[in-house]
Amino acid sequence: MKDRQEFDDERQRKVQNFRIHIDEENDEKQGRPETVISSYSNPSEAEKQHERSKTEATDRAQLAHKLRNDEKARKNKAFFRMMWLSFVLLFSLLAAKYLVMGVNDMLAVGRQAVNVTVEVPKNATSDQVTQLLYQAGAINDKSFFKLFSKITKAPKTYAGGTYQITTGMDYEALVNSVQSSTKRVDSVKVTFSEGMNAQEVAAKLEKNGVCSAADALKAFNTYDLDKDYDMLAEIPKDSNKYYRLEGYLFPDTYQFFKNDDAVNVVNKMISNCNRKLTKQIRDKAASEKLTIDQMLTLASLIQAEAANSQDMYEISSVFHNRLAGKDPSLKHLGSDPTVFYPYRTKDLVPANLRDTYQSRYDTYNVVGLPAGAICNPGSDAIDAALNPSDTSEYYFCYDKDNKLYTAKTAAENLANHKKAGIA
Numbered sequence: 001m002k003d004r005q006e007f008d009d010e011r012q013r014k015v016q017n018f019r020i021h022i023d024e025e026n027d028e029k030q031g032r033p034e035t036v037i038s039s040y041s042n043p044s045e046a047e048k049q050h051e052r053s054k055t056e057a058t059d060r061a062q063l064a065h066k067l068r069n070d071e072k073a074r075k076n077k078a079f080f081r082m083m084w085l086s087f088v089l090l091f092s093l094l095a096a097k098y099l100v101m102g103v104n105d106m107l108a109v110g111r112q113a114v115n116v117t118v119e120v121p122k123n124a125t126s127d128q129v130t131q132l133l134y135q136a137g138a139i140n141d142k143s144f145f146k147l148f149s150k151i152t153k154a155p156k157t158y159a160g161g162t163y164q165i166t167t168g169m170d171y172e173a174l175v176n177s178v179q180s181s182t183k184r185v186d187s188v189k190v191t192f193s194e195g196m197n198a199q200e201v202a203a204k205l206e207k208n209g210v211c212s213a214a215d216a217l218k219a220f221n222t223y224d225l226d227k228d229y230d231m232l233a234e235i236p237k238d239s240n241k242y243y244r245l246e247g248y249l250f251p252d253t254y255q256f257f258k259n260d261d262a263v264n265v266v267n268k269m270i271s272n273c274n275r276k277l278t279k280q281i282r283d284k285a286a287s288e289k290l291t292i293d294q295m296l297t298l299a300s301l302i303q304a305e306a307a308n309s310q311d312m313y314e315i316s317s318v319f320h321n322r323l324a325g326k327d328p329s330l331k332h333l334g335s336d337p338t339v340f341y342p343y344r345t346k347d348l349v350p351a352n353l354r355d356t357y358q359s360r361y362d363t364y365n366v367v368g369l370p371a372g373a374i375c376n377p378g379s380d381a382i383d384a385a386l387n388p389s390d391t392s393e394y395y396f397c398y399d400k401d402n403k404l405y406t407a408k409t410a411a412e413n414l415a416n417h418k419k420a421g422i423a
Contacts (some may be wrong), residue, residue: 018284056197076374100344102144111140113168118184120178122160122259129158129178137165138174146169155179161257162186184257194378198243199342201376211262219262220245228267229274231292240360240371242342247296248273276379285384293372295385300373303362303381304337307402312384314406317391323368330394333363341374397422 028175046262104110105230116136134137135229148154148171155175163183165174177183190208192201202216211219220243225231245266250273277292285295298319306312322330341361343349349357361370377385393406395413399420407413417423 049268073307083276095366102141102147105139105141105144107146108168110168111168113138113166116144116163117162117164117165118178119162119186120158120160122171124158124160126154126156126158133174133178136165136167138165138169139171149175152387159261160259186258187255188258189253189255192249192251192376194251194381196249196251197342197344197375198246198249200344201249205256205262205265208256209258210256210260211265215262216265217243220249222263222266224263225267225270229270231277232270232276234291235293238371242360242372244341244372245270247293247300247376249376250276251378253375277382280384281386288386290386294369295382296377297373298383299377299385300375301333301335301337301369302379302384303377304375305335305396306381306384307398307404309380309384311404312381313387313389314391314393315396316384316388318393318396320388321392321394325394331367332365335363338363338366338370338374341370 058286114137116138118132118136118138120132124132126146130139130142130145130149133145134142139145152172152175158178161181161184163178163179165183169177182340188208188210190204190210192204196204198217198220199213202213202220205211205216206213216276223232232245232248241253248264249269252269252272254268254272256268282292285292288295290298298316302312302316306315322333325331337344338361339359340346340349340357341359346354348359358365360366361372361374363370391406393408395407395410395416397405397413397416397420399405399422403418403420405416407416414423
């Protein structure tokens with residue numbers, strides 16, 4: 001009986017324990033939300049729950065991606081900001097260094113002063129001048145000098161020449177120096193004798209390297225100087241003139257620059273002529289009823305004909321008498337040097353023209369004075385043109401020893417030709 005009773009008690013405890021465990025599990029289930037849908041749930045509800053889970057996963061992935069991109073962008077922005085600041089700092093340092101060095105070079109700070117010679121080609125560009133100054137040691141920074149030239153509107157081209165400069169000059173002084181004639185050292189002295197004509201003057205200018213003969217001859221016909229000289233403005237516009245400024249190229253010794261502009265050269269000669277033709281000379285010409293152009297033309301004939309200054313006054317008297325005379329046949333001055341002008345002799349006339357050449361200045365055909373001077377007379381010839389000897393003679397000639405013969409009549413002149421051995 002006892003065993004039976006123990007068996008029943010044991011069985012009763014197990015049943016009790018089992019009921020307690022079931023109750024605890026039910027209590028736990030009631031405290032937790034239902035997360036699992038059994039196979040007996042609504043299918044549409046399961047599909048919706050699946051889509052919501054999928055959407056939530058996608059949103060979480062996108063958010064994570066955005067957060068990663070934002071972090072990456074933040075880091076990149078910081079990196080590029082650092083790089084930009086570094087670049088600006090580096091550029092500022094380089095610019096400051098360039099500016100300081102350039103300004104020092106512009107002001108010639110620390111540059112030793114040495115006299116140097118720079119030969120600038122004619123019509124040299126600003127870049128060429130920059131290179132020449134750099135090679136001469138006058139500048140150290142070509143780019144800064146070019147910048148200075150551009151800002152200060154320095155010449156784009158330079159006339160050229162050989163200049164003596166000092167390497168201790170600042171930029172402004174250097175630019176002014178290679179433009180100023182006072183710094184040029186490539187000058188040459190050229191002497192023109194009395195009676196040289198335009199072609200001979202041009203040839204001598206070319207021979208001495210002043211300018212080309214072609215440029216000189218072109219400049220002898222210029223009107224560019226008329227505004228500076230009243231005597232030029234008064235020259236008659238005559239199409240028969242060969243060289244407009246013939247007669248005004250005063251014979252003298254001049255200091256010219258090599259490879260100079262032809263008009264500058266002519267200006268120097270005209271300026272000298274303008275000084276030499278004093279007010280007294282001009283007033284005297286006016287009293288003789290001669291314009292300056294006529295006076296110089298007459299003086300050029302006297303200069304070309306006379307063997308010496310003493311004879312000039314006798315020859316001047318002959319020309320004055322003819323010009324003032326009433327005999328039409330004597331109005332032709334008959335001056336041999338005019339026959340082949342602008343050439344000195346027949347041999348100088350171009351071969352293709354020589355046999356038929358006829359000068360527009362030929363005083364055997366022209367009545368009175370020719371259209372212009374045939375050479376450039378000196379002071380003696382000009383004085384003789386204004387102050388002829390008091391004679392009544394109409395003819396003159398020379399013998400081979402340059403002895404002058406004068407005559408009143410054609411018969412006397414023919415006799416003089418025989419005496420002179422030229423008949």
